Amino acid sequence: MDTTPRTADDSAARDTDTETIPADPATTEEVDAAGATTEYPTTPGVSTAGATEPASPGASAPASPPSPEPDRPTLRVGTVVWGLVLAAIGVGLLAIAAGAVFDVELAVISLVAVAGVGLLVGSVVTGRRRRAR
DSSP states (O other), X not given: OOOSOOOHHHHHHHTOSOEEEEEETTEEEEEOTTSOEEXXXXXXXXXXXXXXXXSXXXXXXXXXXXXXXXXXXXXXXXXXXXXXXXXXXHHHHHHHHTTOOOOHHHHHHHHHHHHHXXXXXXXXXXXXXHXXX
């Protein structure tokens, strides 16, 4: 018979139904009372040695500090410019279908020139905003 004094931690550890056995560094294997095993993936570089389960179902690990808010998604200049180009082409096609007459070649040249200037100006503005931060 074991004559060493028992503590509350010893009895709580013996009363658990599962035992965590690290079998592979990438997984954690749990063996339940019936002897069935279940493998769970673990985070690389994080040791599970000495880890214990919470004492009660309501207990949980301490909350991690909140991460800084990610930057809001910004509009990309290229997406906006090419969206406007497609919209202008659509309006031009509707105008032609409605009976409007204009020089299509000159309209396409003008549209490409305006889109190019928009891309250049937009990239310069975006670059200056990033440097200002």
